[in-house]
Amino acid sequence: MDIVVFGAGSIGSLFGALLARVPEHSVTLVGRDPHVSAVRDSGLRVTGVDEFVVRPAVTTDGTRLSADLALVTVKAFDTETAAEELATGAFRAVCSLQNGMGNEETLARHLDCPVLAGTTSYGAVREGPGEVAWNGSGDVVVGPWDPRDADGVAEEVGEAFAAADLSVAVEDADGIRRRLWRKLAANAAVNPTTALARVENGALGEPPGSDLVEPIAREVAATARASGVDIDDEETAAAVEEVVAATAANESSMYRDIERGRRTEVDVINGYVVERAREHGVDVPVNRTLRTLIGTWEAARGLREPDSS
CATH class of the missing domain: 3.40.50.720 (NAD(P)-binding Rossmann-like Domain)
Incomplete structure (x- = not known):
């Protein structure tokens, strides 16, 4: 090919x-x-x-x-x-x-x-x-x-x-969408939290880091269901836990971006959750907060327009 x-x-x-x-x-x-x-x-x-x-x-x-x-x-x-x-x-x-x-x-x-x-x-x-x-x-x-x-x-x-x-x-089309939303849950939980806290992924495997996993996963699952994708809270929480365990010693891509002073992909991770949730009337306060914090960091360094976070 x-x-x-x-x-x-x-x-x-x-x-x-x-x-x-x-x-x-x-x-x-x-x-x-x-x-x-x-x-x-x-x-x-x-x-x-x-x-x-x-x-x-x-x-x-x-x-x-x-x-x-x-x-x-x-x-x-x-x-x-x-x-x-x-x-x-x-x-x-x-x-x-x-x-x-x-x-x-x-x-x-x-x-x-x-x-x-x-x-x-x-x-x-x-x-x-x-x-x-x-x-x-x-x-x-x-x-x-x-x-x-x-x-x-x-x-x-x-x-x-x-x-x-x-x-x-x-x-098939339904299956790949469920896969993408599960991965989105993992990225939404792992990337911004490890980037803001400057910790490796494994820090989310135990308190206090693990306390954030469930609410983020629940928000992503609720947004997915409102968008027509059949996925439950337990499934998304398990996806986050699996990624944290499998990549415990790794630095997330967003953590590396912030360490290097580069723009992150928060807009298509937590930002995507926020935008889809807004369309469907779903409340996602944790994802909104994480998106805003990362966006504020980017705007302060001239990596994005201040009003585009």
Whole structure:
């Protein structure tokens, strides 16, 4: 399969490298220099769970590309730009493998091909130009977003991932939405709290950190149900607890962003919960508070407009 990985950050570089190990796959990474130049000159080095070097094609220009699949792995605030650039090319399908929710709708607005949703628990950190650390294996789940009946395309993408020895599951339209809301609950609980408290994920596994898990999960579940997705409070709370236990020694992506003075993805995590809750008349005070606190930090550093949090 011809695959474009749009966004050569941590997860994009890891998945690009894993997919590029398959002789039948042709992989192109879209990223920024100096990472792209390093990969072009010396290949993409993976360390950690496994160590190897691959040499995918690389480019800093995401326009006028064509492939069977575009795997979108950019930060959520770059999704609009990514969609506009991808729209200048031709793809059989596009799959979002990003944090938060709302990315799929953005892609579908711009692209005239099936849009899939994806989620993963694989862990990676880009160590420097041309190198990514594979910190942990997990699973990948994909399913149709728009149109909802694009099951055949989702199966093909699942097979492409499986060929790279990735642990993959393919869901139908209802199933992938439940998966995304469960992951959203975990991100909504783990990311802003660990970022604000400057602690590793495991701090939420015991009091006082664990006291926040249930109310956040309950708010996310209530918002999901109001949005037409059948998920209960216990299911979302369990999803948070599983992520905390599995990633106890890790720093969340939002914690890393704040440590580095970068804009976060709070808008598509807690912000998405707040916006959907407002539409359906659901009260989500904890998510609203977390979104406001992170937004205030970003605005004070010029990372967002003061009135857009």
